[in-house]
Amino acid sequence: EDKVVQSPLSLVVHEGDTVTLNCSYEVTNFRSLLWYKQEKKAPTFLFMLTSSGIEKKSGRLSSILDKKELFSILNITATQTGDSAVYLCAVALDSGAGSYQLTFGKGTKLSVIP
Amino acid sequence: KAGVTQTPRYLIKTRGQQVTLSCSPISGHRSVSWYQQTPGQGLQFLFEYFSETQRNKGNFPGRFSGRQFSNSRSEMNVSTLELGDSALYLCASSPGWGGVGFNEQFFGPGTRLTVL
Secondary structure: OOEEEEEOOEEEEEOOOOEEEEEEEEOOOEEEEEEEEEOOOOOEEEEEEOOOOOOEEEOOEEEEEEOOOOEEEEEEOOOOHHHOEEEEEEEEEEEEOOEEEEEEOOOEEEEEEO | OOOOEEEOOEEEEOOOOOEEEEEEOOOOOOEEEEEEEEOOOEEEEEEEEEOOEEEEEOOOOOOEEEEEOOOOOEEEEEOOOOHHHOEEEEEEEEOOOOOOOOOOOEEOOOEEEEEO
């Protein structure tokens, strides 16, 4: 059975701290790994990773994938209260015929205290 | 470019009833996927439609069904509602065709279904 596990499940930090969120996976037909941020509404896309060792960066956020060890991390530096959200990791599985589906982890709830 | 829209945003039904949810993808996108989100199970894949055909289906009972129209709008239907069907139902659109890697999915705001 395909499995995506995120840790920790929740995290409370102070503004300015740096956090690392973890995502490990055991799946068949891996195609890519994605990170989403979910506040009180729809998940918003952060990163898509397909190759090992290539860091993706967007402002204070960065992410990297290790396809040998089957995990990814999402780093957030100099956290702000606006970073408070649930961060979701999803693995895209190739279902054949051009189709794919996302298998999600349970998410990490990040709370940033002023 | 307008985002993914879902209607209705909130819905209250009673056990045994049926419900239809609607999703309009981003203009030009041909793939629509549906997900169920609950506190206990997280986000789970329901099915994906592309060019009016169901391409992929998750592990949900036959009470959950869907369809896609020629304009790429999609509907999902849940019959004989159960209390456990209470959830946020999210729809996501993507261009739908292949290429190196993967096309990101853009999510709609969701429909919050409460079954009493």
